[in-house]
Amino acid sequence: MTARLSVVMIAKNAADVLPDCLASVSWADEIVLLDSGSDDNTVALAEAAGVRVFTSADWQGYGIQRQRAQQYATGDYVLMIDTDERVTPELAHAIRQALANPQPDTVYSIARRNLFLGRFMRHSGWYPDRVTRLYARERYRYNDNRVHESLEASGARVVALQGDLEHLTCRDFAGFQRKQLAYAAAWAQERHEKGKKVSAAAIFGHTLGAFCKTLLLRGGVLDGKQGWLLAVVNAQYTFNKYTELWALNHGYTEKRPL
Known part of the structure; x- marks a missing residue:
């Protein structure tokens, strides 16, 4: 049976990038957004798109905030993304294939294509820049690091998915x-x-x-x-x-x- 997917993200003042991000994952079973105290229309945009929105302005770092956001998810699997990222059609297809044959002891790495001053980098350590973002919700979570947080998945089998996650790293x-x-x-x-x-x-x-x-x-x-x-x-x-x-x-x- 195909596993249910929760797309989970944390956000603050992301109104300029959020619509395209949400459009790229509109096929997911649910989208959860934990807002960190935006003063633009991030929350309104998310709610209008049918996103389940929650708020936690008590910022203790990226790792803790991702843990909090994951607690609101209900799907079998979590896809953790940022508001300045977009799931390409090829990656979406690969994710759906993985969900059709769920392996709870497996986590999935994704190649990020990072934008820097108008160019999606192909070298420089910025590609394929693999990140582990798709995993069984009840088995894995992020560590407590304030920055450069990562998924705690010791002992898990890691499978690389086809397709890219476009990351608008440096557009300004x-x-x-x-x-x-x-x-x-x-x-x-x-x-x-x-x-x-x-x-x-x-x-x-x-x-x-x-x-x-x-x-x-x-x-x-x-x-x-x-x-x-x-x-x-x-x-x-x-x-x-x-x-x-x-x-x-x-x-x-x-x-x-x-």
Whole structure:
């Protein structure tokens, strides 16, 4: 018997990208959206599309918020996506095939096609950028990480699905930079609270390593101008997160609630 699917997402001020996202998964048995306190019309758009909408403005990080959102799902399987992602027709077909023959001890990875400054990257570590997003609801959940959260699926068989998940990662550079800076601060604070240290010399080593890894080891040079720019952006992000950790280690910046 075909398993029921719940598409689950978390959102905040996503009115500009939500309609296309919802349209790409309109075939699911249900769509659940947990709003984090939007002040645009995200909630109204979702409700008008028949989405089951809930609210939790007590932000404790991405991992916890995904766990909360999953609690509202009723399907046998969860497809966890973001509001700036779109399920392609080929991926939708692959998901329906997997649901027709459910294997609860199996989780499914999906290739993300990431947009950066007008180009869907094919290299640079941004493709296929596989993420595990389809899984049995009662068996698996996300970890508690504030950023870079992932599915806890130790021991599960991982099957790669055909088709891509289009991710509008950087459609607005200033907004992308603000998000990257917030991720860096959250990453640094999480590690500082765990007692992690970093030296000034290590900051520069990590930064240079991130640039070379993106451009050379991950083939960013094959992505043209965007590949070079992304190498710089990745180096910048690495510099920001390790410098923030160094500043926290030395009491040069304030710890803040996340």
